[in-house]
Amino acid sequence: MLKINPARLLDDLRHLRTFGATGPGVVRLxxxxxxxxxxxxxxxxxxxxxxxxxxxxxxxxxxxxxxxGPALLIGSHTDTQPTGGWLDGALGVIYGLEIARALAECExxxxxxxxxxxxxxxxxxxxxxxxxxxxxxxxxxxxLRHARNREGVLLGDxxxxxxxxxxxxxxxxRARHKAYPEPHIEQGGRLEAHGKxxxxxxxxxxxxxxxxxxxxxxxxxxxxxMSIRRDAGAALVAFIARMDEAFRAIADxxxxxxxxxxxxxxxxxxxxxxxxxxxxxxxxxSAERLRAMEAALAALIRDFNAxxxxxxxxxxxxPPEAPVVMDAALQAHIAExxxxxxxxxxxxxxxxxxxxxxxxxxxxxxCMLFVPSIGGVSHxxxxxxxxxxxxxxCEVAARAAANIxxxxxx
Amino acid sequence: MLKINPARLLDDLRHLRTFGATGPGVVRLxxxxxxxxxxxxxxxxxxxxxxxxxxxxxxxxxxxxxxxGPALLIGSHTDTQPTGGWLDGALGVIYGLEIARALAECExxxxxxxxxxxxxxxxxxxxxxxxxxxxxxxxxxxxLRHARNREGVLLGDxxxxxxxxxxxxxxxxRARHKAYPEPHIEQGGRLEAHGKxxxxxxxxxxxxxxxxxxxxxxxxxxxxxMSIRRDAGAALVAFIARMDEAFRAIADxxxxxxxxxxxxxxxxxxxxxxxxxxxxxxxxxSAERLRAMEAALAALIRDFNAxxxxxxxxxxxxPPEAPVVMDAALQAHIAExxxxxxxxxxxxxxxxxxxxxxxxxxxxxxCMLFVPSIGGVSHxxxxxxxxxxxxxxCEVAARAAANIxxxxxx
Numbered sequence: 142m143l144k145i146n147p148a149r150l151l152d153d154l155r156h157l158r159t160f161g162a163t164g165p166g167v168v169r170l171x172x173x174x175x176x177x178x179x180x181x182x183x184x185x186x187x188x189x190x191x192x193x194x195x196x197x198x199x200x201x202x203x204x205x206x207x208x209x210g211p212a213l214l215i216g217s218h219t220d221t222q223p224t225g226g227w228l229d230g231a232l233g234v235i236y237g238l239e240i241a242r243a244l245a246e247c248e249x250x251x252x253x254x255x256x257x258x259x260x261x262x263x264x265x266x267x268x269x270x271x272x273x274x275x276x277x278x279x280x281x282x283x284x285l286r287h288a289r290n291r292e293g294v295l296l297g298d299x300x301x302x303x304x305x306x307x308x309x310x311x312x313x314x315r316a317r318h319k320a321y322p323e324p325h326i327e328q329g330g331r332l333e334a335h336g337k338x339x340x341x342x343x344x345x346x347x348x349x350x351x352x353x354x355x356x357x358x359x360x361x362x363x364x365x366x367m368s369i370r371r372d373a374g375a376a377l378v379a380f381i382a383r384m385d386e387a388f389r390a391i392a393d394x395x396x397x398x399x400x401x402x403x404x405x406x407x408x409x410x411x412x413x414x415x416x417x418x419x420x421x422x423x424x425x426x427s428a429e430r431l432r433a434m435e436a437a438l439a440a441l442i443r444d445f446n447a448x449x450x451x452x453x454x455x456x457x458x459x460p461p462e463a464p465v466v467m468d469a470a471l472q473a474h475i476a477e478x479x480x481x482x483x484x485x486x487x488x489x490x491x492x493x494x495x496x497x498x499x500x501x502x503x504x505x506x507x508c509m510l511f512v513p514s515i516g517g518v519s520h521x522x523x524x525x526x527x528x529x530x531x532x533x534x535c536e537v538a539a540r541a542a543a544n545i546x547x548x549x550x551x
Numbered sequence: 552m553l554k555i556n557p558a559r560l561l562d563d564l565r566h567l568r569t570f571g572a573t574g575p576g577v578v579r580l581x582x583x584x585x586x587x588x589x590x591x592x593x594x595x596x597x598x599x600x601x602x603x604x605x606x607x608x609x610x611x612x613x614x615x616x617x618x619x620g621p622a623l624l625i626g627s628h629t630d631t632q633p634t635g636g637w638l639d640g641a642l643g644v645i646y647g648l649e650i651a652r653a654l655a656e657c658e659x660x661x662x663x664x665x666x667x668x669x670x671x672x673x674x675x676x677x678x679x680x681x682x683x684x685x686x687x688x689x690x691x692x693x694x695l696r697h698a699r700n701r702e703g704v705l706l707g708d709x710x711x712x713x714x715x716x717x718x719x720x721x722x723x724x725r726a727r728h729k730a731y732p733e734p735h736i737e738q739g740g741r742l743e744a745h746g747k748x749x750x751x752x753x754x755x756x757x758x759x760x761x762x763x764x765x766x767x768x769x770x771x772x773x774x775x776x777m778s779i780r781r782d783a784g785a786a787l788v789a790f791i792a793r794m795d796e797a798f799r800a801i802a803d804x805x806x807x808x809x810x811x812x813x814x815x816x817x818x819x820x821x822x823x824x825x826x827x828x829x830x831x832x833x834x835x836x837s838a839e840r841l842r843a844m845e846a847a848l849a850a851l852i853r854d855f856n857a858x859x860x861x862x863x864x865x866x867x868x869x870p871p872e873a874p875v876v877m878d879a880a881l882q883a884h885i886a887e888x889x890x891x892x893x894x895x896x897x898x899x900x901x902x903x904x905x906x907x908x909x910x911x912x913x914x915x916x917x918c919m920l921f922v923p924s925i926g927g928v929s930h931x932x933x934x935x936x937x938x939x940x941x942x943x944x945c946e947v948a949a950r951a952a953a954n955i956x957x958x959x960x961x
Binding site: 327328329330331334346348350360361362363364365366367368369372374375378379381382385392394395396397398399400401402403404405408409410411412413414420422424458492493494495517519520 | 737738739740741744756758760770771772773774775776777778779782784785788789791792795802804805806807808809810811812813814815818819820821822823824830832834868902903904905927928929930
C-alpha cells in the first residue's frame with residue numbers, strides 16, 4: 142500500500158527552510174552561497190533516497206532514479222524571490238523526493254522510476270526558467286554569457302563561484318521522461334475562497350507586458366487654462382478608464398490586467414505633465430481572449446492618436462507568453478487522486494502565475510497540482526500553507542504519480 | 552512729453568541676457584556667480600540712471616530715487632529657474648529702470664520718485680520670494696539659517712560667498728512707498744489666444760498643494776482575481792476621475808487643477824500596487840471657490856474611506872496661498888494707459904502664477920501688467936515675447952507710472 146511519510150516530508154521542508162531563513166520567510170536567491178548549500182543538502186537527501194543526484198552545469202539539482210524508464214519527472218524550484226516564502230517551489234521539489242521514497246518503499250510501485258529536479262533560477266535572479274530551459278534544450282547561451290543579477294554579477298561568474306564550470310548540463314531524455322506533474326502552492330486566494338484543498342491546473346495563462354507612453358505638452362500648471370492643456374497625465378487617467386471598460390467587456394472571471402507603474406514627466410506640483418508612462422500587464426488562459434484584448438488596446442490607441450491632442454505609443458516589454466494547456470490525461474489522473482483522497486474538495490483552475498511546467502510542457506506532457514496559499518499570499522515572508530494541506534497535496538500527488546506510471550507501463 | 556527709449560530698453564534686456572545665457576535661454580540661479588555678476592551690472596546701470604543703487608544683505612538690488620516721495624516702487628526679479636527664459640522677471644526690472652530714466656528725462660515728470668528693485672530668489676532656489684519677504688518685514692530668519700539649494704548649499708554660505716554678510720537689508724518705507732506696479736511676462740497663452748497685447752491683473756490666484764496616498768493591498772498580478780483585488784493604482788485612477796468631475800462642477804474658466812505626479816508601489820509589471828501617491832495642485836482667484844474644491848475633495852476622501860476597500864490620506868505639502876486681489880485704483884491706471892496706447896488690445900485677467908506682488912500687496916497697494924508670452928511658454932529656454940509687445944508694455948507701464956505718481960502728488 143503506497144503511503145507517503147508526512148513527518149519525513151515536513152522535516153525535509155523545514156530543514157530546507159533553514160537555508161536562507163529570514164524571519165518566517167526565506168531569502169535564497171539562485172546560486173547564492175545559501176542556495177548552493179541548500180542544493181548540496183538536497184543532492185545528499187536524493188542520494189539517501191536511492192536516486193543518483195548531481196548538480197548540473199547551470200545549478201539544477203537532478204536526482205535520477207536507478208530504475209529503468211518510462212520515468213516520471215517531478216520537480217519545481219528551490220530558489221526564491223528576494224523576499225521569498227518557505228514553500229513556493231520548494232514544496233514541489235520535496236514532494237518529488239518524498240514520492241520517489243514512498244514509491245520505493247511500496248511493494249507494488251518500487252520498480253517505478255521517478256526522476257526529481259530542482260530547476261535553477263525559476264525566479265529569474267539571473268534568467269527566468271534557466272534550469273528547465275536548459276533541460277529541454279532551449280538556447281540559453283545568451284543568458285550564460287550576458288545575464289546579470291541585480292547587483293550586476295554575471296551568471297557565468299556566479300556559476301564559477303559555485304564551482305559549476307565544466308559540470309555537465311542535464312538534458313531531457315525523450316525515451317525516458319514521459320510525464321511532468323509539477324506540484325506548487327497556488328500563490329492566489331481562489332482555493333481558500335472556494336473552501337477547496339487541491340487545484341488541478343488546466344492552463345498556465347499567457348502574459349502580455351507592454352509599456353505605453355502618452356505624449357502631450359509640458360506647461361505651467363498655473364498659467365495654462367484647462368481648455369488648452371495637453372495634459373499627458375490626465376489623458377493617461379482617461380485612457381486607463383476606457384481600457385478598463387473595454388477589457389471588462391472581453392474578460393471572464395479569471396482574466397486579469399494590471400497597471401503596475403505610472404510615471405508623469407517631469408513629476409512636480411507646478412508642471413502640467415508633458416509625458417506619461419505606464420506599465421501594463423494582462424494574463425488569460427485563452428489565446429483568443431488575449432488577442433481580443435490586444436485588439437481593443439490597439440483600437441483605443443488609434444482613437445487617441447486620431448484625436449490628435451495626445452500621442453500614444455506602445456512597446457513590448459517582454460515577448461508575449463502564450464497560454465500553455467496542461468495535458469488532459471495527466472489532469473484526469475490528478476483529479477482522480479484528489480477525488481479519491483479529498484472528495485469534493487478540489488477544483489480545476491488556471492494558473493495565473495508562470496511555472497517551469499510551461500517550459501517543459503512543450504516537450505513532455507505536463508500538468509500541475511496546487512495546494513492553497515493562506516490568505517492568497519506568496520512572494521512574501523508570511524507565505525504559508527496549512528500543514529494538513531501540505532500533507533494532503535503530497536498524498537494526492539503520490540497517488541496520481543503511481544497511477545500515471547502504471548498507465549505508462551501498461 | 553514722456554517717452555521711453557525702446558533701443559535702450561531692449562539693449563539692457565539683451566545685455567542682462569548675457570549673464571547665464573544658455574542657448575536661447577538663461578540659467579541664472581539666485582546668488583550664483585553669474586547672478587551676482589548680473590546684480591553688479593544692474594546696480595551700475597541704476598547708478599548711471601541717477602538712482603542710488605545697493606545690493607542688500609539678502610541680494611536684492613535696490614535703486615532708490617534721489618527724489619523725495621511719495622515714490623513708486625517698480626520691480627520684479629532677475630533670478631531664473633534652472634531652465635529659465637530670458638525675460639520672465641528680468642522684463643519688469645528693466646522696465647522699472649527704463650521708466651525711472653524716462654521720467655527723469657521728461658520736464659513734467661522729472662521730480663517724480665521711482666525706486667527700482669530686483670528682488671532676490673523669487674524662483675525659490677533657496678527660499679521663494681526671499682527678497683520681497685525681507686523687504687516687507689516678513690520673518691526670513693529661518694530661511695537665512697536653514698534654507699539650502701538643490702546642491703545642498705546653505706543660503707548663509709551662498710550669501711557669504713557673494714560677499715553680502717553684514718550688508719544692510721533694504722526695508723519698506725511706508726511713508727515713501729505708495730504703490731507697486733509689477734510688470735511681468737504672462738507665462739500663459741491667454742493674451743495670445745485672445746489676440747491681446749496687454750493684461751491687467753485683477754488677482755493673483757490662491758494655491759493649494761496636497762499629497763494624497765491611497766492604500767490597498769499589494770498582491771501577485773497573476774494569481775489575484777480582479778474581484779478580490781484592492782488595487783491602489785486602479786483606485787487612484789477612479790479617484791482622479793471622480794475628482795475631475797467634482798472640480799468641473801465647481802470651476803469657472805480660469806480654475807486650474809493638476810495631478811503632477813503619480814507613484815505606484817512597488818511599481819512593477821507583476822505586482823498589484825499596494826499604495827498609490829499623487830501630487831495635486833489647484834489654483835483659483837476666488838477664496839470661496841478654493842474652499843468649495845477643498846470641501847469636494849474632503850467629501851470624496853470620506854466616500855472612499857467609507858467604502859473601506861481603499862484608504863485615502865491627505866497631507867498639505869505647502870501652506871495654502873490665499874488669492875491676492877490687486878488694487879483697483881492701480882488697475883484702473885494701467886487700464887487707462889493700455890486703452891490710450893493700444894485701444895481694445897488689452898484685457899483684465901487673473902495671474903495663474905505667483906509673483907513678488909502677492910507679498911508686497913499686503914503692505915503697499917500693488918498691481919501687475921502682463922505682456923504676451925509666445926506660445927504661452929515660460930520657465931523654458933524658448934520663452935519669448937514679441938519685441939513690439941516688449942516695447943508697448945513698457946510704454947503702457949511708463950504712462951501708468953506717471954499717472955499714478957501724479958495722482959499721489961495731487
